[in-house]
Amino acid sequence: MLPKDYLDIHHDDSQWYICLAQKNNGEWEQHMYHISQIRQMTNDDPRLNGLNKYYGLNAFYCPSRKGEDVRHIRALYADLDCYNVGLKPHEVAKKLQEEYFEKKIPTPNVITFTGRGVNCVWWIQHAPKGAIKSWSRMNNFIFEQLKPLGADSTCASDVSRVFRIPGSINSKTNEKVQAFIRRQDKYHLGTLLEEWAPWNTEKREKQAAVKKKRAFKSRFTLKTLANARIKDLETLQYLRNRDGVVDGYREIASFLYFYNKLCLVTNEEAAFNEVLAYNKSFIKPLNQNELIGNKKYIEEKAEEWKIAYNLKEFKRRENGEINRHGLIFSNKKIIELLKITDDEQQFMTTIIGEEEYKRRERIRQATNRRKNGQAERKAYLQAQKQITDNRLLKVKELIEKGYKQKQIVEELGLSKGRVSQLVKQLKKV
Structure with a gap:
């Protein structure tokens, strides 16, 4: 995947500023670009191509790459330094597929092979800075699950993190950074927490008891x-x-x-x-x-x-x-x-x-009502049905053009299993 193409997908509806960086002879250089500037770049732009190029996973409201200046949280992520645990990237990929995805962690939207390690990225629907505690809880959950594969602990809580840009070159191995999109739809942060890292009942009761004892306190000092x-x-x-x-x-x-x-x-x-x-x-x-x-x-x-x-x-x-x-x-x-x-x-x-x-x-x-399964749930299901209907239409069009299931997987960026389900659903109609 080419660098600009990937950034367009990752930051498709971002606003504000994005960090682009590079490492030259051990010296770190970074610049903050407004998203409008990044959208004007091309795939052959030298700021995106070449040795050791990096991009910010989240968006900042001002030209400053500080955690306190994050405006929109775009993704959850894990950096797997698999060489630290004696594994090769292809071995990690196999373990992730067979032992982790949908068993211990949700399937990531993107898996990136960086030359020596593996990055996993989960795109999330627009989450404001106020959701940073929820983000941190889910990101730490992912880190804990992926520790055996060499997950980097500093990545777990760093909301201003940068990753290598897909399509750039890792100077340590002279290999191109490769990204594979496994899922197109963005996750909802609240839903991920409910499904994968919910608070246990005992902890909730303790927090409620402490909160009850406290006098009302303003959000701000x-x-x-x-x-x-x-x-x-x-x-x-x-x-x-x-x-x-x-x-x-x-x-x-x-x-x-x-x-x-x-x-x-x-x-x-x-x-x-x-x-x-x-x-x-x-x-x-x-x-x-x-x-x-x-x-x-x-x-x-x-x-x-x-x-x-x-x-x-x-x-x-x-x-x-x-x-x-x-x-x-x-x-x-x-x-x-x-x-x-x-x-x-x-x-x-x-x-x-x-x-x-x-x-x-x-x-x-x-x-809160949506979390409790009230009226908003209907709107959510309706939206999910619309997504499925749109996919069915795309799959039908590709089949009529003579595409095989493997080609449809590559074209739409869906998993083999999901494409197979959609094809079966079309046969029933």
């Missing part, structure tokens, strides 16, 4: 709230740059960015350098003097906030009482100041209004 708002301000900048919005929010966004940064760090100059970098990312950056003009005031208010935070003196002010706790902004106020739209709020972590909160709550409740 004061510091994690400041950090989340910084990320949301970066997201807002990206969205408006994408839409060509130049004016009307830069001053306030930079003000809030600097203030929240100062609440988290002690080095004022380092924080100011970060707001300068943030400013440079606007389509039309502000004049540096505009930022310097507010610098002293923001530093004073941030210092007030830190004192109140360390003394645990945050409290509601009485009418007329002077605020000595720095600058306290509600989400409602920030949305109003920055004129954040309902559509933009859907991409935010914490700067959201009441309607967006209710929308997310409805989705959460609907997901």
